[in-house]
Amino acid sequence: MPTVTNELMTRKQVAKLLSVSTQSVIRWEIAGKLPVVRLGAASVRYKRSDVEQLIQDSLTTKATA
Numbered sequence: 001m002p003t004v005t006n007e008l009m010t011r012k013q014v015a016k017l018l019s020v021s022t023q024s025v026i027r028w029e030i031a032g033k034l035p036v037v038r039l040g041a042a043s044v045r046y047k048r049s050d051v052e053q054l055i056q057d058s059l060t061t062k063a064t065a
Contacts, residue, residue, distance in 0.1 A: 008037060008045035017051065028054065 014034075015022045028034040029044075034054055037045045 007048040009048055009051060010045060014046050014051055018055070033057075 009017070011022045011025045014025050018025075025034065025046075029036050034046060035050050037047060039045060
């Protein structure tokens with residue numbers, strides 16, 4: 001059974017968790033800020049640990065700005 005940090009999330013789940021649009025999630029993916037796990041030609045998921053790291057990085061950047 002996967003641990004919480006290895007849980008895979010859909011774009012919609014990530015967007016809801018972060019209160020952003022799915023388009024923002026796609027932009028972060030393209031920019032290399034959020035690694036993607038490809039499950040096929042059109043199916044992608046994100047590791048919860050990567051999403052949490054994105055949040056942490058964002059908080060750190062804001063704190064040092």
